Amino acid sequence: MNKATKLPTILVFDSGVGGLTVYHEIKQLLPNNHYFYCLDNAFFPYSEKTEQQIIDRTLLICRKLVEQYPIDLVVIACNTASTVVLPTLRQHLPSHISIVGTVPAIKPAAKISQTKHIGLLATKGTVKRAYTEALIKAYATDCQVEKIGTTELVELAENKLRGDSVDLGKLRNIIKPWIELKQLDTVIWGCTHFPLLENELKLCLPQVKYFVDSGKAVAKRVKFLLEEKAYPTTAEMNHNQQNLIFATAAIGNIFGFNNMMQRYGFSELKYLD
Incomplete structure (x- = not known):
């Protein structure tokens, strides 16, 4: 199969399962x-x-993955990582591999907000990054930007995707500073895990009209880069390769994880040395 007809291989990387929200958007746009x-x-x-x-x-x-598999494009589906790793990856990975990051959707959030009072819900690392502050200065100078940096919310999202129930009391405690902010009408999901808690967050923040993340924008960027390299973005032939999921340590809650794999269309779990 030559390059003109080859379907590209896309690697989506995250510290946990939150990046599956980005993978889902890419796969919806490019299902084959x-x-x-x-x-x-x-x-x-x-x-x-x-x-x-x-x-x-x-x-x-x-x-490791690029050396073992013919990967055409890498998506860093993690805001915390994307704010620091992209230049290094572009410098050290083979030049034919496109690199796409995921960063907080501050620009679209500032545009959509009617009250100009927005919240950035992210990890501790993302909230304090100079990269994030530069985005706010570039696109949201006319907004009041609230920030919450949390690791606990990431863990709640991980556990939910594996089948556990969400402790709403703990969730409310995490976002407590925002509950009484009546003018807060837009929240940015600054971590790819947080869309997994969409229903619960909407219950806790009923005044928020818009929840904004970067998933669709990342998917569109991936599609653009593949078309630019002349890879097909729709299949005209059967594609027999299996979609694989890799982990760097043993997975707990195997039953829940296997259900998650099936839900997202992965055929096998492999472990990296």
């Missing part, structure tokens, strides 16, 4: 491509790690 998903659960959560640790770890894992 070949997908790998990798979660670095041995190092989860990234929000508790230093910037250099995140850079080193992400490069190490992406290099």
Whole structure:
């Protein structure tokens, strides 16, 4: 199969399962491509790690996968990582591999907000990054921007996707500073895990009209880059390759995880050394 007819292989990477929200948007737009998903659960959560640790770890894992498999495009489906790792990946991975990051959707949130009072709900790392502050200064100077940085919410989302119920009391405690902010009409999901808690967050923040994330924008960027390289984005032939999911440590709650794999269309779980 030559390049003109080859369906591209896309690697979606995150510290946990939150990046599946981005993968879902890409797969909806490009359903016939070949997908790998990798979660670095041995190092989860990234929000508790230093910037250099995140850079080193992400490069190490992406290099391993790129050396073993013919990957055409890498999506870093993690805001915490994307705010620091993209230049390093573009420098050290083969030049033919496109790199797409996921960063807080501050620009569209500032545009859509009617009250100009918006909230950034993200990890501790993303909230304090200079990259994030630069986005706010560039696109949201006319807005009042509230910030909550949390690791607990990431863990609640991970557990929910594996089949556990969400503790609404704990969730409300995390977002307590926003509950009485009546003018807060827009919230940015600054972590790919948080759309997994959409229903629960809407219950806790009924005044918020808009919840904004980067998933659809990332999917459109992936489609654009593949078309630019002349890869087909729709299949005219059967594609027999299996979509695989990789982990860096043993997976707990196997029953729930297997259900999740089936739901997202993955045929096999593999472990990276």
